[in-house]
Amino acid sequence: MKANAEDEIILSSLPIERGFAFHSMYLFQEFWCPSTLIEGVKIFHKQFQAKESDIFVASFPKSGTTWLKAITFAIVNRQSFSSIDNHPLLTSNPHQLIPFIEIMCRDDADWPSTEPRVFGTHTPLPSLPNSIMECNCKIIYICRNPFDIFVSAWIFFDNIKQESLTPLKIEEAFEMYCNGIIEFGPWWSHMVGYWKESLAKPDKVLFLKYEDLKDDANFQVKRIAEFLGFPFTQEEENNQVIESISKLCSFEEMKNLEVNKSGLLFPSVENKSFFRKGESRDWVNYFSPSMTEKLSQIMEEKFGESEMTTGRIKQYLFAIRPEKKIQHVIRLVIHRMLGFSCGIFSVTMEANAEDEIILSSLPIERGFGTPSMCLVQEFWCPTLVKELNIFQKQFEAKDSDIFVASFPKSGTTWLKAITFAIVNRQCFSNHNHPLLTSNPHQIVPHVEIVCRGDLDCPSIEPRVFGTHTPVPSLPNSIMECNSKIIYICRNPFDIFVSAWIFFYKVKPESLTSLKIEEAFEMYCDGIIEFGPWWSHMVGYWKESLAKPDKVLFLKYEDLKDDANFQVKRIAEFLGFPFTQEEENNQVIESIIKLCSFEKMKNLEVNKSGIIHRTVENKRFFRKGESRDWVNYFSPSMTEKLSQIMEEKFGESVNMWLRKKVCTVLSDNYVLSLSYRSFRNKEVLHVVNPCD
Template sequence: MAQVMEGSATNSHGTDDPLSKLPTREGWSEPLVLYKNYWLRPRFAATIMRLQNTFEARHDDIILATNPKCGTTWIKALAFAITNRSRYEFGHHPLLFHHPQEVVPLIEIPRDGGMTYVETLPSPRLLATHIPLSLFPDSLATCGCRIVYVCRDPKDALVSRWHFENKVHRERSIDFEAAFNMFSEGFSGHGPFWQHCLEYWRESIACPNRILFLKYEDMMSEPVKYVIRLATFLGVPFSIKEEEDGIPEEVVRLCSFDKLSSLDTNQTGELVRHGNLIVEKSVFFRKGKVGDWVNHMSQEMGRKLDCIVEEKLKGTGLVLSFSDHGVCNVEAVRPVCPREAAVEPARAGDRSIGRRRAWGPSAHGTAVCASNEHQRLAAMADIENPGGGGGVVDARPDPDRRCAPLLCMVGALIAFCVLSMLFYRAHRAAGLGSAQVMEGSATNSHGTDDPLSKLPTREGWSEPLVLYKNYWLRPRFAATIMRLQNTFEARHDDIVLATNPKCGTTWIKALTFAITNRSRYEFGNHPLLFRHPQEVVPFLEIPRDGDMTYVETLPSPRLLATHMPLSLFPDSLATCGCRTVYVCRDPKDALVSWWHFENKIHRECSIDFEAAVNMFSEGFSSYGPFWEHCLEYWRESIACPNRILFLKYEDMMLEPVKYVIRLAAFLGFPFNIKEEEDGIPEEVVRLCSFDKLSSLDTNQTGELVWRGNLITEKSAYFRKGKVGNWVNHMSQEIGRKLDCIVEEKLEGTGLVL
């Protein structure tokens, strides 16, 4: 282990400089300095410090960020080819004559030691960096430009980095064991490796429209899919004609390892880096294989490194793609966006027929566990509703989904059958908790069988609930959702506002209506001053007059709301590519608000709070389990950040103007500079505030007619809207109990309610 010293980094003249006060230690080929929690080569640390004052970012810059040896050369080539495809023909493309490292400069390794070349590039500039996100120059961190980050299995990254370092610094080569030990302790250029990844990961969740987080392994597995996704994120999406003409495939071929590594321009000659570092062009192309680490380190070393990284990332939701080798193997169960799934041709030249993966708990790797009452009932419902998430499960081999061995499948099937039979018999004789669960009790008003009649049912809050594809629903909503599968015609520019009940639904409806219609109405004479937010944005599953006629006649883009779980979306909505905004809330506040609401509109069958807490905690509430509902949208927002915006009610309440600006940008109605200077975002916040809306006569008097027979008082939608109001209705002990249940259900997902 190398000794860490303070104040040893002096310049070539021996005089003090900013680096001289930083801790230093032995690195791979030269000493490293510790600057703001990251180990850096001294010259890079000095450049990063200098960039703080000299680098002028532009709002349309595109930054390609990576840890070293994590697909940097590939993402440079792909981004350059995608953004310049209208300028160059593939047969005479600059990438055939210039190294990818030449066409996209690294910010911290400028040409000739200065930023002149970068400053003269036309907009939008393609720039690359290995700089950790927290060390970005202020102008770059605040300009709002797009960032693409590519991470990689740490083991493969380590092996590739070791080869690269020893080729570039032959006179100071390092043996693999020493490199492994330093890497595992966090000592490598731009390290710790895991912290570098985690910063970008967290920011990609907070700002999905600004940062696209990709995994090298995913890109290698389905390159066309990710090229299409990358183009969309960069603001240069492929047109339908381009996709039909196979342009994404042409980009993939041009930028493939085999193609680029075979070119003379990439195999001969040198690159001059930072004015004095000369690197052979060929060293940037070694193998590019996934899992090549097995040829350089033992299984034991692989397990050790996996365990270290797993421990460092525990509870963050980020899982790096570990390989199969034992106890610390963690499979990255990443949700795949059906709307962005690559199309599989049915025959040569036919790009119109494709398959999509199912959404839902089963599509995210959540196994049915017979040790839990709710999940056993979910299994029973799956028998009645094969397919779970409502889509066609893609049967092609998927690196993110390893097939279970046949023996395990057979054993699981036998165990399932036995447990289901025992469970069925037990519940024929006894109730589940406070309510009995029955099969086949949901019949229509005429007593005849309908699709609901085969679903398990149980006592709900104000009426029985049926279990449909792993979710507890009111029978009338379940019937509507089934009907919507065949009747609802989505549009690509629809905007869907999704929530669990009592999680800011009325507020998000008002905000979105005000944002998207701000050019049509003055704030002093706005429709929201005279109409309830629930009236201006209709619910999909609660149509007016019992059909979808009103929704079908709405002009585009339509604003639509739903409480539907993502996995129950109609196929047309799941695949049309429309935008979805999801708002979640602290489960304790949501529970209290839901209980008040239910007891107001169903006074004749009100429920006491303790019973509501117990059922909610077991997952038995309308559209429940609550946590699974949130988790579906959360996972999909990570997989498809350009399609789903995941918001938290508490964050919005804390900084409403910030989130109104963010919401407007996501919806495709961004505020311009003049609007922001004129305070229009603040006007939207004031118009849609709880105090403003709840004080209006239109929201305090009168009734809303839902579905022809359900009437609710308008005032029932405005109670308090406070964060933390649960403390006035449940004890700290009950609050802790519910927190523990939710925390356990969400463990390892990265979602924290």
């Protein structure tokens, strides 16, 4: 297949630029095509005849192509190579097993003889041949954070560039990238093209995200197999075939294979160049604040109206603690997040001028486990501004709904389990109970995360949700209907220790760890996810006094002291009282045992499972104790937090400091925390017995 004279005339009139790795690229059909591939791309576009069974692994360069090729090959050929020991991926680079079709067309190479034929392509969707778009073949597209694409592309192309080509400084390459001048760019039109096609033809185009594949490879492998028409059987799942494929195709496994350490794909391209780090958010090690700001603005401009980036831009930006120079960019991205189509609500909202003005002026701080929080409606909202907006404006509560409300690390997991067990006790026996195989946060999802679309809305009534949202920010539909709210509070001393340790374990890797002294100062200032903690607690406390039939205010310590009484109290409040027969049959005791810390902590799902993509279930089960704070607090910390509680809670301080004396050994001092009556108000008296 050869280009004709007409093709040559057209080619000579095309704009030309240097690329990251090539002396020249042609702006062909609105994308930058490397000069060495222009012939193959034209032949592919005009003459390729697709088959119904064909599979195309499509991507923008440096988006996870090698990984997706390996996974796709392993899935569709798993019956031919049932043993991992003799698998072709152990001796061949994925690009050899799934060749780029542009290169095959250029070199007039032999086509695969077995079906399904699997090809790779970097060609943008509008330039694919009609034969592909008009038949029933499948396209899998993988997309990646544009920040990471740039860094990976700059390093990769520098390693494989033509020898006579001068290296690009990062600043030069970045300017080209921002202008879309990169092999197969512009990157934004490449991504959006396949994204829109996946929406229009979901049975033909599967749109994957590199980060999602990193977060849960097993789930995505199963999803790919089903899309391609090669679903895993139950027997295969039981035999852990999915896990075997994920491991075989993992970055670590492939990088350490001899073929990928020493082989050559093309005369000048070493196989090892395709295996550098395989990480997400590596861009934070290369970008300056001004680069971050500029690329963020471009993404906002190019993807602004596309649902493709809902939640994703924010996630990319919040991977690092924002510097002052880019805070306004983050605010800009946040208010764009007010435009969405999400989850169970299926609504579209536009960010109006008032929203933009309000959001652009919000204070921003880092959190315990979140790179950036906005002070929204007088509480620190951790990267959930869009979800909060959906929750407040669109959520329609039902009279039968139940909300398990809490400040983080106050006993939420425990109360969710108990509530679910109470209201569903007629449906399940203790032998087949969902709590034995699912984490309580999966069964009773946080409504803010349901709004984000990461978890499904409960379909069975009564619907039971969790929420950390303060009571003044709850939707009117909740406050005005007959739904029920159970709020659990905990000793603020224990909350601090539990939150500091929990968020340390689940924070993004790129976020610096907080020393206990730093975290304590933030906590005392109310700067913590969903804080200030005092206004959160007092808000629900007052609501429980004003509307005792709607809000039940529980104390973690009371639940620890007498679980039987509190479980019975919860059931009566919710309208699911235990019958005398149930009490005689020790149903209350069975629920307490099922939901106990010891029982849940030792379940396999809570020892090894993952929730919210990156949070291990075991993180929700540390000690489950009261007064663990005595092992962490210094005398000065004890005194300071006690004074804050006295100031913020006043007469209600005795909600937690119920015992007249609590002794704490620290640095050879004994702190005696005692009450004394003064002007009809209980105050905390801190005594140093050495005085």
